[in-house]
Amino acid sequence: MAGSDLVMYEDEFQKIDEELQKLHQQANATVVFLVDKNGQLIASAGDTHDIDTTSLASLTAGNIAATGGIARLLGEKEFTILFHEGEKDNIHISLIGQRVILVVIFDQRSSLGLVRLRVKKTSESLTKLFDDITSKAEKEKLEGKTAESPFAEISDEDIDNLFK
Amino acid sequence: MSFINYSSREINCKIVYYGPGLCGKTTNLQFIYKKTNPEQKGKLISLATETERTLFFDFLPLALGDIRGFKVRFHLYTVPGQVFYAASRKLILKGVDGVIFVADSQIERMEANIESLDDLKINLAEQGYNLEKLPYAVQYNKRDLPNVAPLEELNKLLNADNVAWFEGVAPTGVGVFETLKSVAKQVLLELKKHY
Ligand SMILES: Nc1nc2c(ncn2[C@@H]2O[C@H](COP(=O)(O)OP(=O)(O)OP(=O)(O)O)[C@@H](O)[C@H]2O)c(=O)[nH]1
Ligand SMILES: [Mg+2]
Numbered sequence: 615m616a617g618s619d620l621v622m623y624e625d626e627f628q629k630i631d632e633e634l635q636k637l638h639q640q641a642n643a644t645v646v647f648l649v650d651k652n653g654q655l656i657a658s659a660g661d662t663h664d665i666d667t668t669s670l671a672s673l674t675a676g677n678i679a680a681t682g683g684i685a686r687l688l689g690e691k692e693f694t695i696l697f698h699e700g701e702k703d704n705i706h707i708s709l710i711g712q713r714v715i716l717v718v719i720f721d722q723r724s725s726l727g728l729v730r731l732r733v734k735k736t737s738e739s740l741t742k743l744f745d746d747i748t749s750k751a752e753k754e755k756l757e758g759k760t761a762e763s764p765f766a767e768i769s770d771e772d773i774d775n776l777f778k
Numbered sequence: 779m780s781f782i783n784y785s786s787r788e789i790n791c792k793i794v795y796y797g798p799g800l801c802g803k804t805t806n807l808q809f810i811y812k813k814t815n816p817e818q819k820g821k822l823i824s825l826a827t828e829t830e831r832t833l834f835f836d837f838l839p840l841a842l843g844d845i846r847g848f849k850v851r852f853h854l855y856t857v858p859g860q861v862f863y864a865a866s867r868k869l870i871l872k873g874v875d876g877v878i879f880v881a882d883s884q885i886e887r888m889e890a891n892i893e894s895l896d897d898l899k900i901n902l903a904e905q906g907y908n909l910e911k912l913p914y915a916v917q918y919n920k921r922d923l924p925n926v927a928p929l930e931e932l933n934k935l936l937n938a939d940n941v942a943w944f945e946g947v948a949p950t951g952v953g954v955f956e957t958l959k960s961v962a963k964q965v966l967l968e969l970k971k972h973y
Contacts, residue, residue: 617782619782619969619972620780621782622783622786623784623785624784628785650873652872653792653837653873654780654790654792656781656783666821668820668839669823669839672837673823673837676869679869679870679872683866683869692862693840693921700801722922734908735825746795765846765972767846768845768969772846773963775843776843776845
């Protein structure tokens with residue numbers, strides 16, 4: 615099967631969360647998101663109350679996918695940074711390690727320069743974190759480790775119950 | 779590619795509706811949206827042309843409930859069926875966990891069905907997937923129309939591997955949840971195999 619599932623445990627999630635919190639603060643951003651390339655929200659920092667994060671994640675991934683498609687047509691590798699400027703809010707989108715998408719929403723209290731600078735730092739840390747996650751998952755697969763899997767015992771009944 | 783988060787105790791899986799233009803993919807999602815409780819669903823996002831043809835994708839996040847303390851979420855996508863949107867269809871298939879092929883039962887759409895199914899197989903293969911190994915079901919939609927092909931013939935032309943198939947009338951919901959359930963179940967059983 616192409617690609618592998620993304621499995622994330624508590625401690626890894628916490629580290630990612632810390633990175634996002636730090637970025638949110640240091641970049642003076644309104645909100646910061648981390649999205650899987652397939653459109654699934656991984657984590658966020660800042661005030662997400664008024665934002666439909668699930669939709670935002672899916673559209674951001676669509677956006678990256680579409681510009682990636684354009685890049686390939688032009689013989690470019692991939693556009694790793696997208697920036698959209700609005701009247702109030704601006705959005706800075708960057709691709710990290712070919713796998714996840716970092717989204718920063720900010721207004722006039724910050725600036726593109728500051729966001730760029732901070733995103734760069736965060737990207738480096740996150741790249742390393744995700745490398746660790748991937749190698750850990752591979753190692754566990756090799757060792758045939760199945761941790762505390764909630765799925766091993768899924769029954770037909772469990773599944774039928776979902777559709778009641 | 780599902781995303782399993784042990785921290786927030788969530789599983790997210792991606793299901794894609796595929797099929798020729800106007801076969802009823804968007805209508806499937808609209809019906810599901812209409813019939814689910816507000817707390818179970820997010821917004822239905824449709825990136826569509828002015829004439830309501832899907833331009834890039836439709837997206838509907840569905841939270842079905844819990845399994846063993848894990849929140850199970852399905853992200854439903856439709857592709858744009860019109861032939862010239864080929865590039866977009868490839869993008870949407872990325873990271874897919876399960877596919878629903880919606881066929882248009884009308885006799886005059888048979889060629890379009892076959893072409894779309896071939897397109898699906900090619901696009902999956904390009905990404906290293908194999909339709910035979912993927913959670914998958916077929917929906918023969920528009921069964922309410924007078925000029926439909928017999929099921930036997932549809933199965934012969936579009937379901938050589940004899941996977942689960944359903945008759946559909948998407949606007950009134952016939953077969954809609956049955957088809958989704960079939961693939962969702964296969965996706966979860968696939969997870970069971972791997973984890
Ligand atoms: N009679 C009948 N009409 C249907 C049925 N399903 C869908 N339609 C109609 O067919 C038209 C096209 O449906 P859509 O759901 O937009 O088709 P689609 O597959 O999303 O098309 P694209 O976005 O172009 O790929 C709409 O007018 C629907 O109301 C059905 O089962 N019976
Ligand atoms: Mg559509």
